[in-house]
Amino acid sequence: MRIDVKNSIEESIDSAGVPNSFPVSRFFLWFERDAILYQEALQILLIALAVVFVVTFLMIGNVRASAITLLGPCFSVIDMLGLMYYFSIDFNTVTIICLALSVGLTIDFSSHITIGFMSSVGSRYERVCGGLTHLGPPLTHAGITTFIATGILVFSTTYVFKLFFKMFMMIIAFGMFHGLVLVPVILWKFGPDGFFERDGDFKEEEDKIVYNYK
Numbered sequence: 246m247r248i249d250v251k252n253s254i255e256e257s258i259d260s261a262g263v264p265n266s267f268p269v270s271r272f273f274l275w276f277e278r279d280a281i282l283y284q285e286a287l288q289i290l291l292i293a294l295a296v297v298f299v300v301t302f303l304m305i306g307n308v309r310a311s312a313i314t315l316l317g318p319c320f321s322v323i324d325m326l327g328l329m330y331y332f333s334i335d336f337n338t339v340t341i342i343c344l345a346l347s348v349g350l351t352i353d354f355s356s357h358i359t360i361g362f363m364s365s366v367g368s369r370y371e372r373v374c375g376g377l378t379h380l381g382p383p384l385t386h387a388g389i390t391t392f393i394a395t396g397i398l399v400f401s402t403t404y405v406f407k408l409f410f411k412m413f414m415m416i417i418a419f420g421m422f423h424g425l426v427l428v429p430v431i432l433w434k435f436g437p438d439g440f441f442e443r444d445g446d447f448k449e450e451e452d453k454i455v456y457n458y459k
Contacts, residue, residue, distance in 0.1 A: 286341045290322060293348040301356055309437045310359050317355030317428050318348045321419040325412070332411055339405055343412035350416050354384050354424020362432045363439050373433045381425060388421040 297318060302311040322344055334340060361376025362369075391413075398410035 282336065282338075282341070286336070286344065289341065289345050290348065293345050294318065294322075297348055297352050301352065301359075304356070305359060305363060307363065307437050309435070310363055310432075313428060313431050313436065314352070314355045314359045316431065317420070317423040318351040320423050320427065321347055321351040321416070324419045325415045328415055334408065334411060339408050340412060343409065343416070347412075347416045347420070351420035351423065354388070354420045355428045357384060358424055358428055359432065362429075362436055364441075365439055366441050369433050369436050372436070372439055373429045376432075377425070377429055384425060385421065388417050392417050 294315065298311055298315050301314050302308060305311055305314070325344060325347060329336070329340065357380045358376050361380045362372045365372035365375035367375070395410060395413045395417075398406050398413075401407055401410070
């Protein structure tokens with residue numbers, strides 16, 4: 246509505262035919278920001294997701310695995326946008342910054358599990374179990390320690406700090422859920438072949454050695 250009022254005032258002055266005249270107010274700075282907020286947010290998120298996909302592909306070297314990995318941050322952003330409504334969080338520059346940060350933070354959970362999956366030997370189920378066995382606990386510890394580190398913000402009285410607390414709690418929760426639950430299930434069902442081909446002459450005991458992480 247504020248943007249409509251600003252545009253209406255500008256159109257009225259333009260239609261008046263008064264040369265070299267234009268409306269000005271310090272509040273118009275915020276109105277200009279709000280006018281391009283959604284467009285800028287969409288552009289920032291799409292660029293961030295595209296860059297993350299390229300970097301993930303360069304590290305993993307498999308298009309299907311990279312696409313599955315990208316589902317983690319994609320669904321995390323979507324879930325955060327949905328919960329922002331129920332948490333009464335306004336869509337502003339601070340929330341856009343947090344949404345952009347969520348792409349880089351949540352990709353860690355998904356990418357590590359995918360790399361563990363691709364580095365394992367055996368069936369898809371065995372490789373998922375291997376990745377979760379070796380990388381699940383460290384990722385869980387990382388999420389918990391990040392929660393503890395940012396949890397102190399819950400006692401703050403500043404709006405921005407409160408907002409950062411809510412957004413970062415959602416980033417951690419959704420990043421861990423999608424990275425440790427959703428992505429492994431999709432890899433189990435639709436994951437590509439791993440880095441190491443399985444030898445049909447392996448013994449059954451050797452087939453159970455699904456991951457060697459150093």
